[in-house]
Amino acid sequence: MRTVYSGELRVSYGQFYVDSRRDDDGPAAWAACAGQSNGLCGAAVPGRLFLVTGLHTGRVGLTVEVHGAAPPLDDAWEEVVEASFRPARAPAVVLPWGDGPLCTLDLLPTEHRVRYCGRGMDRGREEELAVLEGGAPVDHYLLQFWPAPPAPDVVVRQTSGSAAYWHRHARNLPAAGKETVPGDxxxxxxxxxxxxxxxxxxxxxxxxxxxxxxxxxxxxxxxxxxxxxxxxxxxxxxxxxxxxxxxxxxxxxxxxxxxxxxxxxxxxxxxxxxxxxxxxxxxxxxxxxxxxxxxxxxxxxxxxxxxxxxxxxxxxxxxxxxxxxxxxxxxxxxxxxxxxxxxxxxxxxxxxxxxxxxxxxx
Structure with a gap:
């Protein structure tokens, strides 16, 4: 196991990204999660991940790890989702909203599994002002990558209202290319x-x-x-x-x-x-x-x-x-x-x- 990053991440609009492509057009929230079961880790746009946090604006805790095989699941995490991810090219980077790379992921452009874990998502929404005024982050997240064949995304664990909302949203989104607005x-x-x-x-x-x-x-x-x-x-x-x-x-x-x-x-x-x-x-x-x-x-x-x-x-x-x-x-x-x-x-x-x-x- 290799820890790529452990520290704080500045978020805006409750989101950040993993990107392995070289254009400036980030994925829309609906496109990133289209056809998925989970709404926290959008992996529907090839080469990119769209990641949701409870806090809207401020600092959250983030750890990023790369593993050789699926790591054990830590019970300390309240929200856990998994999805498949294939980098378009190396390296991939973790990107805050509107800012430069936070860290670099030296993942080969082959199939990987990503596990996104969180805790304190509802507190992040409720205590945003305290964080903005200099308080310690209240919601924390973990990103883990390991080589694995493609598989459907899955919600492993859900406890917060914030996560439940985004999962419901994702499940109602159409798969890419599906006609959704019929009629006159x-x-x-x-x-x-x-x-x-x-x-x-x-x-x-x-x-x-x-x-x-x-x-x-x-x-x-x-x-x-x-x-x-x-x-x-x-x-x-x-x-x-x-x-x-x-x-x-x-x-x-x-x-x-x-x-x-x-x-x-x-x-x-x-x-x-x-x-x-x-x-x-x-x-x-x-x-x-x-x-x-x-x-x-x-x-x-x-x-x-x-x-x-x-x-x-x-x-x-x-x-x-x-x-x-x-x-x-x-x-x-x-x-x-x-x-x-x-x-x-x-x-x-x-x-x-x-x-x-x-x-x-x-």
Whole structure:
């Protein structure tokens, strides 16, 4: 056994990679896990691995090992998955998001098995602020490689909610090349099946959710108006908190009114005045964020304010869909965790099947 690396790894957007190719185009999350049983170690793109962590941004512990044969499984690891991996060429490198190689793997371009283990994934999500403020990493990971013939990927052990979410997501992804959006253009525009007329009339916010989580649209439509209204309020709070706007003195009264079910106070009773106040206040200066699918560069705080305005819509379905979409854009590539949290907070949203679509390239 050879330990290639043991230390800390900086992650962004809850991901890092192993890459043995020489182009700059990283795998999309959905492509990396397409057709797999596990959603933590995406091995569907030849020559690459897409690896998921519980922590969104900060430092995690990582050990990388190369073995001559399958190593024994350590019971200390809470999450364990395995997949087959064939490097496109030597060497392969471990890559943090948006950074240079962390370490080099001198693997021959032959078939290997990779085992990816983790512990503390849920804590990584919950204690991110403490890690960002200099605390020790709370989630840790182990990557092990050894020569082995190709075999299907497998979930060996699962204990955390984070891992369960990503496994469900992967199992709902189509294998590469499979037609997934049949029907006429209108049906295709809704991800392969038409929603209710009420959803179709809800406008662009509902359509914006289609590539993010098609199943969630129908789930929101199916719950009662009271749950829709509560979901809208929750999403507005999450968006404004994510953007750092929840403590602004002229915004907090609007959140309080929203929670009481009252009309939004001045200036939010007139969207034009609300935006004028927003851009005139130096405390609400704009900050950058990525689109939910990883593209573009909208402004995080500018996308959070519409969540508040949407949540006050008279129609509870339109309010819920609009606030959810605005909150997803505000969270950028971290939106799958937002949707997972919504399902935990509002169990009526949980349907018999996992989300039909997951994150794009993030």
């Amino acid at each position: 253009p209108e049906t295709r525009s809704w991800g392969g099946r038409l929603p209710s007329r009420r959803v179709r009339e809800a406008g662009g916010d509902a359509r914006g959710l289609v590539p993010l989580d098609r199943e969630l649209i129908d789930a929101v439509d199916a719950v009662c108006p009271r749950t829709q209204r509560c979901l809208a309020r929750w999403a507005a709070h999450r968006a404004l908190t994510e953007a750092g706007l929840d403590g602004i003195d002229w915004i907090t009264p609007a959140l309080a009114a929203l929670d009481r079910g009252e009309p939004l106070p001045d200036p939010f009773d007139d969207p034009e005045r609300a935006w004028g106040r927003f851009f005139a206040d130096a405390r609400t200066r704009r900050t950058e964020a990525a689109e939910p699918d990883g593209s573009g560069n909208p402004l995080r705080r500018t996308t959070a304010l519409p969540a508040l305005l949407a949540a006050a819509e008279p129609d509870p379905l339109r309010a819920a869909l609009g606030a959810l979409f605005a909150a997803a854009v505000t969270h950028g590539p971290g939106y799958p965790a937002l949707f997972a949290e919504a399902r935990r907070r509002f169990p009526a949203l949980v349907r018999d099947t996992p989300p039909a679509r997951g994150p794009g390239r993030i």
